[in-house]
Amino acid sequence: MAGNAVAREALFALRETIARIEGKVLPADTTCVGSKAEKPFAARPKPGEEPSSRFLPLGVPAFDAVLQGGLPLGELMEFRGAELRDAGAVTGFALGLCVLLHRHFAKVTGRPLVLWIGEKVVAMEAGLPVVQGLQDFGLPANHLLYAAPKGIDEALWLAEAGLESRAFSAVLLEVRGNPARFGLTESRRLSLKARAVGCSLLLLRQAGEEEASSAVFRLRIGPAPAVSRRLPDGSTLPWSLGNPAFHLAFEKSRLPALADFFLEWNPHDRQFSALPLPAAASGEKPQPAHSGALLSASGDRPHRPQPLGHVVALHRAS
Amino acid sequence: MRLTALDEVAERIGLKKLQGVAEARAIHPKLEVIMADAAADRRFLAAIADWCDRYTPLVALDGEDGIFLDITGCAHLFGGEAALLKDVLSKLQQFGLDVRATVSSSPGLSWAIARYGQETIVGDGEAERALAPLPLSALRLDEQMVLSLFKVGLRQIGDLFHKPRAPLARRFGAGLLLRLDQALGRDEEPISPRRPVASLSVERRLAEPVQAEEDLLHLALQLAIALKPELERQGLGGRLFELLLFRVDGAVLRLSAGASLPLREPKRMAALFRDRFQALHDDLDAGFGIDIIRLNVLQSESFSAEQQDFSGSGNEQAGLGTFIDQVAARFGADCLLAPVGRQSHLPERAFLFVPAAEVVQGLSKTPPLAAEATPCRSERPLRLFRHPEIVEATAAVPEGPPVSFRWRRTLHRVRRAEGPERLASEWWIDAKDTFTRDYFRVEDEVGRRYWLYREGLYERETNAPLWYMQGVFA
Structure with missing residues (x-):
């Protein structure tokens, strides 16, 4: 019996170690020998632990469910844009998360700053952050530090030093493509560092391929048509561009995500909300964005839908 | 061409200054003539002056061939004027220089x-x-x-x-x-x-020259520790430090490192130089060794000591300061930037990046850019191109939004557009005939949102307005 207990003890210690490596939390009762040892190790918070201390819910239930409760704090997360012209969408979504993290940390601890590390290549091809634009988006510009490293080596060093300094609520690391010098080893190192200091590291991979990394999840972010601006009376203003919308697909996550997500960022409320469908499918037909008077639609063309009903008798020809 | 300077042998065989080279060669066919290089001479003199820093901080150049040293109050450190002079002359003679003093x-x-x-x-x-x-x-x-x-x-x-x-x-x-x-x-x-x-300076003369980087860093730490009491006494903290390494062969290496906040903690000073050392890496050549190492405080500010509470909060600012200093020491001050708004309605002029170290003290305390500074404007994009990129756009004349545009060799069809937002040129900066811009926020078929503008009002300013892409929205 004693031998059995010792073996169990060893087993638990091993499980605990594995759980720690995987970043999961052990249920409190599994540490006592002989209780429900067969209970699977879920990433559920301990009973005494506030769930919000490890996760930051986005407020979109389906999305939070895939993330097992919300945005994990103090982890490496990867956001990938397939093309460089999607840089706006990738940046926007990641900045939205930064705003949430920023608000959360400003409340919890006094860490108001966000560090944005943007490789020079990306800055040249996709542009620099704009103070006024960030403000419109919900992030006060005086809470941002922007680092412009020359190469990936400098960028990685900056990311690690930034995490180490514990002065930031979030660190954005923006890279172009899949640099050879930023492989699994480096990403593992950064993710361990992020976990150790409890600061989230958001990796933006602009125009990059899918690549194995030690990020806790990877999202592919694409553009999505925005819904029209909402008017106070509940209707929408036709042909206008409302809040930014994003098309998200999980490429790597602990729980499988079956469908893509369409989220919208509300800069005034500073929160994400779900879009039911991309706006293109919601009834608005695409039309040229010409504000001038449209010509009347020409009739009698073969592509026009035929009038309903049957032709019983043709008009007289003469 | 004429001779401008002669060495001892040439003087002995009877050549003169300002003598023609052809004539001198006629007298001595084996004469070796080197082109005079005034800039190199000046650099050499400056290097000697640098070397003289070991005797006094007040070293002045005098013309093309002289150096003044103000040794007021320094001579006793070397055992009196005669000993000092002897030391200078003998050391310079060892470098092969004929010096009179x-x-x-x-x-x-x-x-x-x-x-x-x-x-x-x-x-x-x-x-x-x-x-x-x-x-x-x-x-x-x-x-x-x-x-x-x-x-x-x-x-x-x-x-x-x-x-x-x-x-x-x-x-x-x-x-x-x-x-x-x-x-x-x-x-x-x-x-x-x-x-x-330097307002404060500490130096260490070594009996044996050292070469290893760790030894130098250790010495820097020792100097920083020696500096601390004096900084405390004066109530100062250093903002800009300089580490002088006097090499045995006469070269002087100068490393400067700035701190974003007034600093007097020896370990952090040493850490600044560790980053500088790592940034220089191969450029830092200790040669046959360093025999004098000196730490100068070039800029200092009053240091407000703060008591830390038990929870250790207040470390954030210190952590941030350390991070900014580290980055500045390693990659230069231009690497880490903070955006600052400016009073301008043209988007590319409305913000500026300044080195983070300059604004760190006001960081996150200054109020966000006042909304009334820009009373009425449409949304701004998240990212702005450094230079607006020209696009070929199809748009209705005179003032319609683009229907389609070709940007970076790809055709984008515009699905919706908002605009125009008309921004006049800043005539007080630009030329008088700079064109007005009409900005449009457009969305293409997939949902990418761009910021385009048309430069020039049709028929009022130009007949062929050009279209530019200036930024992307989220």
């Missing part, structure tokens, strides 16, 4: 004796005696003046001593008497040191 109470006197006299140390009351037999050019006069003095029979400096001053001044100008007074020490003559004198 004089210690005296005024720069003019030293200049005269070093170039024309024999003595090495001139005491306070001996100026007249030492100067009297020297030729007039020892007074740093121009040739014309020397010639005209020569014509009236004045050949030595001693001849001027007892002449009445007023006629001399009337005939030869005030310059002559000024030079004479400067040489005799009657008139104060300042020298202009090459570098500002």
Whole structure:
């Protein structure tokens, strides 16, 4: 019996170690020998632990469910844009998360700053952050530090030093493509560092391929048509561009995500909300964005839908 | 081409300055002639002056071939004036330089004796005696003046001593008497040191030169520890530090490192230099070793000591300061930037990136850019291109939004557009005929949102307005 207990003890210690490596939390009762040892190790918070201390819910239930409760704090997360012209969408979504993290940390601890590390290549091809634009988006510009490293080596060093300094609520690391010098080893190192200091590291991979990394999840972010601006009376203003919308697909996550997500960022409320469908499918037909008077639609063309009903008798020809 | 300088051998065989090269070659066919390089000479002189920093912080260049050292208050550190002079001369001789030097109470006197006299140390009351037999050019006069003095029979400096001053001044100008007074020490003559004198400075002379980076860093830490009490006494914290490494072979390496907040913690000072060392890496060549290491505080500010609470909060600011310093020391101050808004309605001028170290103290305390600064504007994009990129757009004339545009060789069809937002040029900065811009926020078929503008009003400013892409929205 004693031998059995010792073996169990060893087993638990091993499980605990594995759980720690995987970043999961052990249920409190599994540490006592002989209780429900067969209970699977879920990433559920301990009973005494506030769930919000490890996760930051986005407020979109389906999305939070895939993330097992919300945005994990103090982890490496990867956001990938397939093309460089999607840089706006990738940046926007990641900045939205930064705003949430920023608000959360400003409340919890006094860490108001966000560090944005943007490789020079990306800055040249996709542009620099704009103070006024960030403000419109919900992030006060005086809470941002922007680092412009020359190469990936400098960028990685900056990311690690930034995490180490514990002065930031979030660190954005923006890279172009899949640099050879930023492989699994480096990403593992950064993710361990992020976990150790409890600061989230958001990796933006602009125009990059899918690549194995030690990020806790990877999202592919694409553009999505925005819904029209909402008017106070509940209707929408036709042909206008409302809040930014994003098309998200999980490429790597602990729980499988079956469908893509369409989220919208509300800069005034500073929160994400779900879009039911991309706006293109919601009834608005695409039309040229010409504000001038449209010509009347020409009739009698073969592509026009035929009038309903049957032709019983043709008009007289003469 | 003429000879501008000769070495000892050339002088011995009878060549002269300003002699033609062809003539000299005719006399000595094996003559080796090197082109004169004034810039290299100046660099060499500057390097010697750097080396002289080990004796005094006040080192000034004098013309093309001289250096002034102000050793007031420094001589005793080297065992007196004579010992100092001997040390300077012997060390420079070891470098292969033929140097003459004089210690005296005024720069003019030293200049005269070093170039024309024999003595090495001139005491306070001996100026007249030492100067009297020297030729007039020892007074740093121009040739014309020397010639005209020569014509009236004045050949030595001693001849001027007892002449009445007023006629001399009337005939030869005030310059002559000024030079004479400067040489005799009657008139104060300042020298202009090459570098500002550090407010605080600590140095360490080593019996054995060191080469290893760790040893140098350890020494830097020791110096920083020695610096701390003085900083505390004055209530200061350093903002800009300089580490001087005097190499055995005479070269002087200077490393400077700035701190974003006033700093007096020795470990953090040493950490700054560790980052600098790592950034330099191969450029830092300790050669045969470093024999003097000195830490200067070039800029300091008052240091407000804060008591830390038990929870350890307040570390954020310190952590941030450390991070900014680390980055600045390693990659330069331009690597880490903070965006700052400016008063301009043109988007590319409405913000600016400044080094984070400059704004760190006001960071996150300054109010966000006031909304009333820009009373009415549409949304701005998240990212702005450094230079607007030209696109080929199809749009209705005169003022319609684009229907489609070709950007970076890809055709985008515009699904929806908002605009225009018309921004006039800033005539007080730009030329008068700079075009007005009409900005449109457009969304393509997939949902990418761009910021385009048309430059020039159709038929009012131009007949062929151009379209530009300036930024992307989220």
